[in-house]
Amino acid sequence: MIPAPFAYARPTTVEEALQAIADGGEDVKVLAGGQSLIPVMRLRLAAPETVVDLGKVEGLRGVRDDGDAIVIGAMTTHSDVMADPLIAEHAPLIAEATGTVADRQVRHRGTFGGALVHADPAGDLPAVALALDAEFVIVGPGGRRTVPASEFFVDYLTTAVGEGDLLVEVRVPKLSGEWSMRYEKFNRVAQAWSIVAVAAAVRRENGRIAEARIGLTNMGPTPLRARQVEEALAGAEATAEAVAAACERAAEGTEPSSDLNAQADYRQHLAKVLTRRAVSTAAGL
Amino acid sequence: MTPITVRVDGATCADDVEPRTLLVHYLREQLGKVGTVVGCDTSNCGACTVHLDGEAVKSCTVLAVQADGSEVTTIEGVASGAELHPVQKAFHEMHGLQCGYCTPGMIMASIDLLQDNPDPSDDEVREGIEGNLCRCTGYQNIVRAVRCAAAEMRGVSNGHVSPDHVSPAVVDTAAAPHVAAQQ
Ligand SMILES: Cc1cc2nc3c(=O)[nH]c(=O)nc-3n(C[C@H](O)[C@H](O)[C@H](O)COP(=O)(O)OP(=O)(O)OC[C@H]3O[C@@H](n4cnc5c(N)ncnc54)[C@H](O)[C@@H]3O)c2cc1C
Ligand code: FES
Ligand code: FES
Numbered sequence: 508m509i510p511a512p513f514a515y516a517r518p519t520t521v522e523e524a525l526q527a528i529a530d531g532g533e534d535v536k537v538l539a540g541g542q543s544l545i546p547v548m549r550l551r552l553a554a555p556e557t558v559v560d561l562g563k564v565e566g567l568r569g570v571r572d573d574g575d576a577i578v579i580g581a582m583t584t585h586s587d588v589m590a591d592p593l594i595a596e597h598a599p600l601i602a603e604a605t606g607t608v609a610d611r612q613v614r615h616r617g618t619f620g621g622a623l624v625h626a627d628p629a630g631d632l633p634a635v636a637l638a639l640d641a642e643f644v645i646v647g648p649g650g651r652r653t654v655p656a657s658e659f660f661v662d663y664l665t666t667a668v669g670e671g672d673l674l675v676e677v678r679v680p681k682l683s684g685e686w687s688m689r690y691e692k693f694n695r696v697a698q699a700w701s702i703v704a705v706a707a708a709v710r711r712e713n714g715r716i717a718e719a720r721i722g723l724t725n726m727g728p729t730p731l732r733a734r735q736v737e738e739a740l741a742g743a744e745a746t747a748e749a750v751a752a753a754c755e756r757a758a759e760g761t762e763p764s765s766d767l768n769a770q771a772d773y774r775q776h777l778a779k780v781l782t783r784r785a786v787s788t789a790a791g792l
Numbered sequence: 793m794t795p796i797t798v799r800v801d802g803a804t805c806a807d808d809v810e811p812r813t814l815l816v817h818y819l820r821e822q823l824g825k826v827g828t829v830v831g832c833d834t835s836n837c838g839a840c841t842v843h844l845d846g847e848a849v850k851s852c853t854v855l856a857v858q859a860d861g862s863e864v865t866t867i868e869g870v871a872s873g874a875e876l877h878p879v880q881k882a883f884h885e886m887h888g889l890q891c892g893y894c895t896p897g898m899i900m901a902s903i904d905l906l907q908d909n910p911d912p913s914d915d916e917v918r919e920g921i922e923g924n925l926c927r928c929t930g931y932q933n934i935v936r937a938v939r940c941a942a943a944e945m946r947g948v949s950n951g952h953v954s955p956d957h958v959s960p961a962v963v964d965t966a967a968a969p970h971v972a973a974q975q
Contacts, residue, residue, distance in 0.1 A: 517860075546834060
């Protein structure tokens with residue numbers, strides 16, 4: 508199907524984009540890579556009055572080093588994320604998870620920022636951003652603010668990016684110490700969307716797990732941290748038994764949905780298995 | 793209407809389009825480039841794959857206005873004159889199609905894959921074309937065709953022999969294990 512008619516704005520600066528959103532009427536949609544928005548517009552599940560295309564806005568693409576963090580522009584495409592040397596060095600988890608998103612064609616268009624603002628529970632990048640304690644830089648009519656990942660994902664398909672706001676960049680703090688990371692995903696072959704996935708970052712010290720951070724994909728309306736597992740792993744011996752015991756707690760406090768792909772209890776089972784695999788691999792076991 | 797200028801298969805096109813026009817419809821209906829087809833409504837099948845500034849994209853999931861100022865290559869633009877592109881030739885020779893509906897998209901996705909990885913394994917080919925669905929072939933001969941084209945493009949064979957030295961006659965049998973088992 509063809510989208511319903513809309514007015515189209517093609518700003519070249521962030522200021523122009525904010526103005527175009529303000530002038531766009533009741534129902535304005537920002538267009539990034541279009542890999543989520545265009546499909547819903549084609550199905551007429553969305554029929555915005557105005558579409559504000561960020562494609563030509565300067566300065567939203569690319570990754571830069573900012574001392575204690577790397578900063579990823581909202582319009583950086585999935586394929587550019589996968590090839591970026593700073594991400595490879597400081598946050599390989601992001602590149603690994605992005606490599607599992609969709610297919611080559613979608614990754615050439617879809618953006619890091621778009622995937623995070625869209626906040627699909629089955630999307631892969633929200634749990635990764637949450638596990639890495641990323642910070643979201645949002646500009647809007649009220650100016651510029653920075654929101655921590657723990658406050659960014661508000662509900663199903665809902666983030667701290669309000670109407671009239673733009674996500675401009677995401678700051679990912681550089682981790683100090685020896686971290687290794689792993690994204691474990693379970694999906695149907697013909698559909699890349701995660702049934703459940705787990706993002707794990709683990710710091711080892713003297714044969715023990717000093718610290719672990721674990722993000723869960725599709726275990727509720729928003730991405731979640733597996734806090735109980737993180738606590739159980741802190742200081743634990745880096746052995747298969749200790750990791751397996753800690754990861755038994757991965758589903759605690761989760762509220763996954765039941766749908767065509769999986770029942771809630773099956774998702775909870777998967778969360779434990781995938782957390783064990785992700786942590787074991789990250790811990791080098 | 794929004795004015796756009798796009799280079800399509802080497803020719804410059806300046807047109808007015810409705811912003812809601814999908815790139816695939818602009819190509820097919822305004823430019824007559826019907827080699828690029830539409831196979832689904834959900835951005836899943838990849839039949840509509842073209843290259844936008846050298847990268848494979850699903851042209852049903854790009855607005856024509858987003859292609860303004862860009863270079864588009866469709867399946868109609870990959871051959872040089874009467875000489876088929878090595879990937880086109882390999883699909884033909886290795887029997888990489890049956891009904892042919894998925895083929896334009898398969899070929900465009902494969903050319904894109906080979907730009908990044910000139911010597912993919914079977915698994916890498918399968919992953920590389922994961923955004924393209926084929927209802928007919930079972931993919932077996934598509935994978936062979938892509939590897940055969942890769943070999944030819946690397947200059948290691950003349951295109952009649954695949955990297956595993958599978959001749960086209962053997963290919964058909966290999967794609968039907970029940971037949972192979974009886975031999
Ligand atoms: C076939 C297919 C398979 C897919 N498989 C996966 C998968 O396995 N895993 C996965 O994670 N994703 C998957 N995706 C989604 C893909 O990752 C999208 O790229 C992503 O969800 C949206 O990014 P986008 O840049 O295309 O955003 P768009 O579609 O342009 O926008 C998405 C939403 O975010 C808003 N938005 C975008 N950018 C901004 C911004 N900077 N500021 C404010 N609002 C903004 C838009 O208004 C819109 O509401 C798939 C998509 C397709 C078509
Ligand atoms: S027609 Fe474009 S993906 Fe199916
Ligand atoms: S050859 Fe018929 S869909 Fe692929």
